[in-house]
Amino acid sequence: MPVLEGAPPGNGRHGARGRSDGDAPPASLPVAISSGTRVPHPLVSGARAMTTRRCPPPATSATAAASQALIRQHRRRATRRDHRTAALAVERLHARAMLSASPWTVSSLDAERAAEAVLARLGGAEPATLVTIHNVEGRPMLARTAYATAAAATSALNGLRRDPRLVSVEVDQPVTLLVEPFTTTDASSDPLRGALWGLDRLGVEPVWSVTTGADVDVAVLDTGVAYHEDLAGLFGPGADFSDAGGNGRNDGHSHGTHVAGTIAATARNARGIAGVAPGVRIMPVKVLGDTGSGSAGAVAEGIIWAADNGAEVITMSLGGTTRSSAMEMAVSYALQRGVTVIAAAGNSRAWGSPLSYPAAYEGVVAVAATTPQDTVASFSTGNASVDIAAPGTGIWSTIPGDRYAAYNGTSMATPHVAAVAALVHARAADLGASVNVPGILLETARDLGAPGRDDDFGRGLVDPVAAVLAVGSTAAEPPPAPVNLQAESTWWSRATVTWSLPVDPLSVTGVRLAFANGDAAALVPGTATSAVVTGLQPQTTYTLYATSIGRTKGSERSAPITFTTPARPDFAGDSLQTAARLPASFRVAELLDTVDDVDWWTFTLQSRLDKPEVRLTNLPSDYTVELSYEFNGRLTQLWRGLNVGTKDELSQLGRFHYWDSGRYFIKVFVSRYGTFSETQPYRLEILSNGMPLSREPAPT
16 A cells, blocks of 8 residues: 655664555556647646746757757766666666556456455455446546445445446555654755755756756645745646545645655745756645555546646655555556656665555656665665666755755655656657657666666666757667558547557557647557547547657657547437437437436326336446426426446336326436446336336327
8 A cells, every 4th residue: 555655764774664565576667758749638628727937947049058068068977887788778678668558448357356355354344445447438437435334345346346347446445654753944044955965966957957847747646735935836736635625735744745845846046945847837636644644546546637637747755565456557547648657666675675556567667765875775675666766865855834854765766756757858848859758767877786777776876967868869769650540430539540560569669649739649559550549529620640659769740640520429408498309119228428418308198107117227337317297387306216336227116106197307317426438328218017118108
């Protein structure tokens, strides 16, 4: 279960004591793409409204000179370290530079079995919370449902299995953070720039002449991010999944505010500290409570929310021992949306360096912690999942109340890497380049420890100078673009796109589809030759292009393809006033295919109908049906279906001895626990004496 992977330095010999262990195989790194554009996410309605306060941009005339100075500085540094051959680079990158994260839509039977086992151990009387993920037309719909007893949860679990769209179900688990005493100082004291050894070790300040990460959104999934004068004006949208409610701007713990400061604290303002990427926007996503405890389900919700709301980078300084299928699928969803996902490798060196989640999931960049002497931190987990390292001991940063504190942990190392990833995204946007962000981070890291990749440092110390320069470098040849792009839209909200790769697919780590304005449409592994684009509008013409992504760079755009979506079929009325008449068979099949779709049906009886019933079947999710009767111009509700899940709704035989002649209305809609479907229509019919009503009864 996730716990914060960084804590204030304490008196113990292991520094921060946040546990992080697990039992999963090593992760692999996906392609997280920077497309060279900054536009709203295609699934987000409207543009993001944000206020910003940036470091002053460099004068245009100075940019070229600064870039040249940066190149010279980097080349001098390069002569002081061993050069890696291309073969060694490929060997060290191996599977972690591939887009190998499994599709989140693959059903997780292991999670279902694990849920059964945990429920059995809990016993029938203990409370339990189930975390479910349904595939709702290409998007993960996550729900956390609390049950008073494990017996009730078991009963619900049996019902959930019947839903064909269920891809994951598990029991949510509580988590706890172990915190040591820490050192703080008031903002009114001398600026703490001199104490930021990590900033000096990475040599990041010259990069700010090229980019500060402006307009890149970094989602901080943590205890929230509080107001701080060194973070003023640096916030984008936020959310709270810790059950406290709000927009993520409350942090009663301090950990999340500390992480945010390392990423984005305002530079050169004569106050406090400076962040590694002082121009980025922070998206505060509170997934842990003020005690540092939370749940895997809340973290999964935060990941999905961040991916859907435009985050280019997600950073998680948290982790734990239990592998959560919900969190894993949320990570996979974010990766396939082109998001770079960074997570702390763990602080469990004293406990044998077990794997930590989410760091050990496929596609996540796992970060270890280093000291000022370039040694591995005494607490830093070392195992096969570690990808890269960054400063993580005695890291000064912001905490609530306009104060500052020094913390230890891989929690503190992780935001250094997240900030460098943001700088790479920003530089790619400036140059209009398509790049593999994790690939660049790993390929440009400074080797530490044993030659090549090792379990303590991964590929080495993150290098912001080399990473930013790699975006515009011509050293690596990009792969050729996909060819023979074709698109077909047989349903109003989605289209299937196919293509061919003109080279060996193994040389391509991913294929990115984008709309003409640069919005991401889909991201799939390099071996794939098709993808489904969702979130479209009816009767709309779209233009798509594709790019192939190599280990560090992307191809030129393919030739574009244009297609038009069909009209949205909707036979039912959307309101009482527009209610559609039921056909003569008194039987209909229809879709609730958008989140706010409501179907209204009406019929008129010319004479009495004996022993009538309403039946709603073939439900893809939890739907609600209501029957009403119009009398003297007023609507009176006669019956409301209350079954939960996909169980059929049926007004019980005998509830109505008969219906009088007159006009009736039936309303069908998605309940608060349900989801819409574009593929599975519900079936609504009227019965009499337990038999389908084939025609209206003759007047008597």
